[in-house]
Amino acid sequence: MLEYLVDITDEDLDEDEGECGFRLTFNFAKNPFFSNETLVRACALFVSCSASMYLRLTWFDGFQHAVHSRTTPACLP
Numbered sequence: 001m002l003e004y005l006v007d008i009t010d011e012d013l014d015e016d017e018g019e020c021g022f023r024l025t026f027n028f029a030k031n032p033f034f035s036n037e038t039l040v041r042a043c044a045l046f047v048s049c050s051a052s053m054y055l056r057l058t059w060f061d062g063f064q065h066a067v068h069s070r071t072t073p074a075c076l077p
Helices: none
Strands: 005-012 021-028 038-045 050-054
Touching: none
Parallel strands: none
Antiparallel strands: 005 021, 021 038, 038 050
């Protein structure tokens, strides 16, 4: 699957808006596994907790895995 990975970019979250952390963007070429061309993973740090978030993959038939989108813990805005 990683043979279809084209690029990974990173950016800091906006500290001016009270966010602290980073966002990774994974760019993929068209592939037989999933239809997403871009996947984003964000990791935010808060005084009271830390949290991460990622978007659901849209798998093509036959490639569905038991992985689901999640946000943990419940302190994300």
